[in-house]
Amino acid sequence: MTPSPSHESPASDLDIDIDAIGEELPLLEGLRTARAIRRLKPDPVPRSLIRKVCEAGTFAPSGGNRQPWMFVAVDDAEKRRWIADRYRPVFQKYIGPAIERGERENFAPHLLRNMRASLYLAEHLHEAPVHLFIAGFTRRNEAQLQAIYPCAQNVLLACRAVGLGASFTTLHRAFGEECDRMIGLPENIPSAVLIPIGWPLGKHGRPPRASVDTKLFFNEFDASTVEKERPIG
Numbered sequence: 305m306t307p308s309p310s311h312e313s314p315a316s317d318l319d320i321d322i323d324a325i326g327e328e329l330p331l332l333e334g335l336r337t338a339r340a341i342r343r344l345k346p347d348p349v350p351r352s353l354i355r356k357v358c359e360a361g362t363f364a365p366s367g368g369n370r371q372p373w374m375f376v377a378v379d380d381a382e383k384r385r386w387i388a389d390r391y392r393p394v395f396q397k398y399i400g401p402a403i404e405r406g407e408r409e410n411f412a413p414h415l416l417r418n419m420r421a422s423l424y425l426a427e428h429l430h431e432a433p434v435h436l437f438i439a440g441f442t443r444r445n446e447a448q449l450q451a452i453y454p455c456a457q458n459v460l461l462a463c464r465a466v467g468l469g470a471s472f473t474t475l476h477r478a479f480g481e482e483c484d485r486m487i488g489l490p491e492n493i494p495s496a497v498l499i500p501i502g503w504p505l506g507k508h509g510r511p512p513r514a515s516v517d518t519k520l521f522f523n524e525f526d527a528s529t530v531e532k533e534r535p536i537g
């Protein structure tokens with residue numbers, strides 16, 4: 305019997321059936337309920353489970369099937385502190401004014417919740433037991449984000465399936481070169497995405513999304529049906 309993928313924090317490979325966990329969740333249900341989980345327990349995550357979610361990443365598409373991705377999973381506490389100490393001030397500076405504006409202008413509650421959750425992550429990043437960096441070989445001196453991002457999405461979906469909390473972040477690029485050197489990545493394999501991973505404090509569930517009926521057109525786009533102003537700039 306597979307252990308319940310939610311609310312438990314199996315610390316080692318011995319407590320968990322790595323082959324079986326996450327295999328039963330239907331694909332579409334999983335992806336509809338893979339909201340960003342930014343409140344994480346500090347409990348350790350077995351490396352074999354990190355291997356499993358990274359393996360899911362390797363099934364992403366990439367131009368010419370070049371598979372440029374590389375993963376660096378940082379579970380060393382000192383290194384995580386180093387990363388968090390740099391991420392926190394940059395994110396606070398970025399999100400602080402946005403939250404103030406959101407409160408002043410009565411942004412929709414889900415937008416404010418999202419901003420506050422990302423601030424929480426920034427303030428607790430050192431506690432996330434795994435900082436998973438997804439990097440990739442450059443091509444013609446350009447990062448191959450078009451391959452790294454689908455790879456990251458596969459990792460997020462795999463985390464959802466096995467019951468791990470995770471979210472997509474890129475803010476570490478503000479100190480990206482320094483960070484890459486710290487984790488041993490050379491210039492031609494820059495990191496693009498940082499996925500903080502851990503056992504969730506809350507639950508997975510459907511994220512707030514506009515109906516597909518406001519986004520889908522057949523044969524011809526109709527601008528008159530699309531909202532004129534975006535909720536946040």
Ligand SMILES: Cc1cc2nc3c(=O)[nH]c(=O)nc-3n(C[C@H](O)[C@H](O)[C@H](O)COP(=O)(O)O)c2cc1C
Pocket residue numbers: 338339340341418421422423425471472473474475476511512
């Ligand atoms: C390219 C990209 C960059 C992102 N960067 C960050 C980030 O630096 N920090 C963060 O907390 N979330 C980041 N996010 C996550 C988004 O904020 C998240 O997808 C959004 O809040 C929706 O969350 P939900 O699926 O729970 O509704 C990023 C997402 C994308 C696609």
